[in-house]
């Protein structure tokens with residue numbers, strides 16, 4: 001029986017464990033925070049649960065456009081936070097139960113590699129939270145330890161006024177004037193959610209626009225909605241320091257400007273959790289940013305040691321972490337395996353409106369890296385969007401110039417996370433715009449804009 005030790009029980013670790021157990025391996029997962037990892041306990045699940053509450057406020061505020069007046073909308077921060085935490089714990093318990101049912105040994109504690117490998121045997125040092133430390137032998141080790149919020153030297157979180165995204169749910173009340181430092185996906189999601197809940201939000205963007213890695217049209221659409229709703233967005237604003245100042249905080253920017261608020265939320269990225277893994281002694285290589293270097297089947301440079309998830313920095317998404325973990329196990333246990341393909345990963349930013357993408361990007365097209373034609377349809381022409389009183393957003397579809405094969409898309413709109421699926425399926429299954437356009441959609445529906453975009457690209461084929 002192949003013995004597998006998995007360090008870290010987030011999506012990368014626990015999905016790997018389930019696959020390995022299914023293939024009859026002897027699997028041990030050692031996890032410091034709780035089953036499901038930080039994804040379930042502090043990052044993805046809590047933030048999306050928080051956003052679900054903020055979405056309710058947005059819907060209530062918007063209701064008057066539809067002739068329905070909801071007299072008073074109030075947010076009870078304590079209840080929202082309690083719900084966020086309870087749901088995270090419940091989800092963690094579900095993951096734990098699944099692992100145990102699959103026959104995985106789950107150890108609450110920390111682990112590290114114990115020295116160099118001998119004859120393809122690895123030793124893992126386990127420090128359980130209860131009991132004495134011990135070592136286990138493993139034929140295969142998976143490093144799946146995730147990442148931690150990046151700190152700026154002069155902006156140390158105190159859990160009261162200067163916060164990481166993992167600390168916000170411990171506040172007794174919502175901030176009054178929140179400064180969100182960093183406008184990547186995490187910053188944009190929290191800025192939007194807090195603003196919806198009535199908080200006065202200032203978003204500091206180190207670049208010219210928010211979410212610089214996302215489709216520019218989409219990021220600008222969301223930035224415009226944020227501004228219309230009263231958010232202050234400062235472009236080219238890089239924080240040099242964040243200090244407490246009486247009952248508030250004072251953020252000093254690198255160009256000397258000062259921004260004041262009641263709280264600061266630091267969303268300036270993440271760093272990989274590798275410091276305590278004893279990687280150097282085991283000879284495991286790291287690349288830029290300290291992320292563990294892996295190939296497309298999750299192998300590190302050391303035979304028998306694999307790595308998956310945020311600790312590899314490949315594409316920091318739960319879905320990708322899980323797939324890297326599964327691929328590692330399929331490969332290690334001799335199953336047929338397809339290397340990780342990132343070009344077809346769908347992702348979503350849970351702002352309001354949401355921003356979902358899949359496949360090639362506008363930048364790929366504009367640079368000529370991928371020859372493509374594109375059409376962009378604003379949702380203001382969509383009947384269902386008008387009925388819902390919510391027309392912010394658009395559908396963008398990319399196809400190959402000659403064949404009409406669908407190669408990518410962007411959706412900005414409410415529930416874009418659900419609307420992206422038909423485009424993702426078209427990309428994955430090599431469908432053409434004609435095939436997409438011939439699919440009969442519900443009328444009226446937002447997905448009608450996707451088939452409409454496909455129809456427009458069909459027409460272009462004959463121009």
Ligand SMILES: Cc1cc2nc3c(=O)[nH]c(=O)nc-3n(C[C@H](O)[C@H](O)[C@H](O)COP(=O)(O)OP(=O)(O)OC[C@H]3O[C@@H](n4cnc5c(N)ncnc54)[C@H](O)[C@@H]3O)c2cc1C
Nearest residue numbers: 008010011012032037038039110111146309310316317318
């Ligand atoms: C605010 C936020 C929101 C997000 N929202 C989404 C989203 O909506 N959708 C999405 O796809 N992705 C989202 N992500 C990204 C997603 O959370 C990560 O990609 C995912 O958590 C990566 O999974 P992982 O298993 O690599 O790491 P983690 O989930 O971080 O799990 C790793 C675990 O390893 C443990 N660990 C570390 N060192 C040790 C050790 N030495 N011994 C034992 N255990 C150890 C850690 O405690 C941790 O629990 C979000 C990220 C953030 C920050």
Ligand SMILES: NC(=O)c1ccc[n+]([C@@H]2O[C@H](COP(=O)([O-])OP(=O)(O)OC[C@H]3O[C@@H](n4cnc5c(N)ncnc54)[C@H](O)[C@@H]3O)[C@@H](O)[C@H]2O)c1
Nearest residue numbers: 182183184185186187206238239267268269316348349350
């Ligand atoms: N919905 C989702 O799927 C979801 C949600 C959150 C995060 N994530 C993933 O997690 C990963 C990390 O995202 P993130 O937003 O946490 O980090 P990020 O690194 O993508 O963004 C951090 C931003 O902070 C800026 N920054 C850095 N130093 C700064 C300073 N001193 N002052 C002001 N700004 C500064 C950076 O320029 C960058 O734009 C991404 O891959 C993302 O896709 C996904």
